Amino acid sequence: MTSKRVLVLYYSGSGNTRKMAKAIAEGMRSTAVEITLEEAERLDISSLPNYDIIVMGSPTYFSNVSWQMKKVIDESIVHYGGGKLKGKVAGIFTSAGTSRDGKDCLKMLELALGFHHKMKVVEGILRVDGESDREVEKRCQEYGKRLLKEMER
Template sequence: MNVLIVYYSMYGHIHRMAEAVAEGVREVPGAEAVLRRVPETLPPDVLEKMGAVEPQKAFAHIPVATVDELASADAIIFGTPTRFGNMCGQMRQFLDATGGLWVKGSLVGKAAGVFTSSATQHGGQESTILTFHTFLLHQGMVIVGLPYTFAGQTRIDEITGGSPYGASTIAGGQGERLPSENDLAGARFQGRHVAQIAAKLNG
């Protein structure tokens, strides 16, 4: 069973979460996790000014996703940073190229989930995932979130990401905060949960 993890990461936070999601997927017998990045849309000089060139070298080895790979996957988990309470432009542009899949119904019935990050604790994580869900519904996919059986999202002893809609992390205004162990645990849980649901859907 092929679980595709498609993400965009500018400074590495979503990449680290994607790795944790993949770890969770691999805990399910017979499930293979495949990591893919969506194409970059910003020119190199802009990325340089944003201080993103060096951080992106850490995951430059991850292949760039193609739309056709979505159709061949048994389940898909998407990762995007928050941009004003919505997905980033790079992810939006990639998804806008999936019209051919929609016409054919290629994604109908596939399990799908979303994880995210934001600079601040209340920076639009939930709205980013919820607005992403509209794409999944238009494609006929089966939305899988992060249930409260992941007890880490009820913690009040530390600042943490995670909601019933999906795993998340808080990056900090300067990207100085890396995903906490609890954030990563939520990502692993969601990866495992999506893979388990996909296994049931695929019989």
């Protein structure tokens, strides 16, 4: 059986979202998947349809995603017409100063991937500045496992 391909894509200004991305990837580690952990600015947009699960994370900037992640989202229009991402499992995450603003950022990701691209978005997770690293790591690892389960359904 060929293994499923997972992309964990993130941007991080000061490292918090990067830590989340790494922990989500750790949680997904399994013989059944091949995981690519990639920074948003390094993504080759044409590669997106090659993945079975796409996980996207951004810091919350002004209640939204950072421009680096918005650029990826805007460029993903090339896959919109043919519905190339439709039906794939998506994960979304953010690190924010406050949970209220983090939820707004998650909503933006959900709209892009779920409403527009018609991906199956698994309810996102957020980290709030000041939370213990250990707790966040655990939440992220569990989220990775949940995404794998969703793919197997």
